[in-house]
Amino acid sequence: MANLTIAIPDEILKSARRRALEQGTSVNAVLRDYLSQFAGAQSAQASAAQRVLELSKAARSGRGKATWTRDALHER
Numbered sequence: 080m081a082n083l084t085i086a087i088p089d090e091i092l093k094s095a096r097r098r099a100l101e102q103g104t105s106v107n108a109v110l111r112d113y114l115s116q117f118a119g120a121q122s123a124q125a126s127a128a129q130r131v132l133e134l135s136k137a138a139r140s141g142r143g144k145a146t147w148t149r150d151a152l153h154e155r
Contacts, residue, residue, distance in 0.1 A: 095109070
């Protein structure tokens with residue numbers, strides 16, 4: 080496991096320690112959980128985007144024989 084050093088204003092760290100203590104955890108655990116979720120969210124978003132593209136390519140829907148144009152749809 081790697082160590083990470085970050086710079087945080089003293090007052091923010093004090094508040095974070097108090098809040099972590101109230102929740103029965105530590106600032107270290109909170110940051111570890113957040114970074115784990117953050118890293119996972121990136122890959123989850125990429126996977127979801129890839130799946131949407133795959134579904135789009137496989138979809139059999141289309142506009143059929145419609146001959147409308149954008150201008151025709153927006154005539155007033």
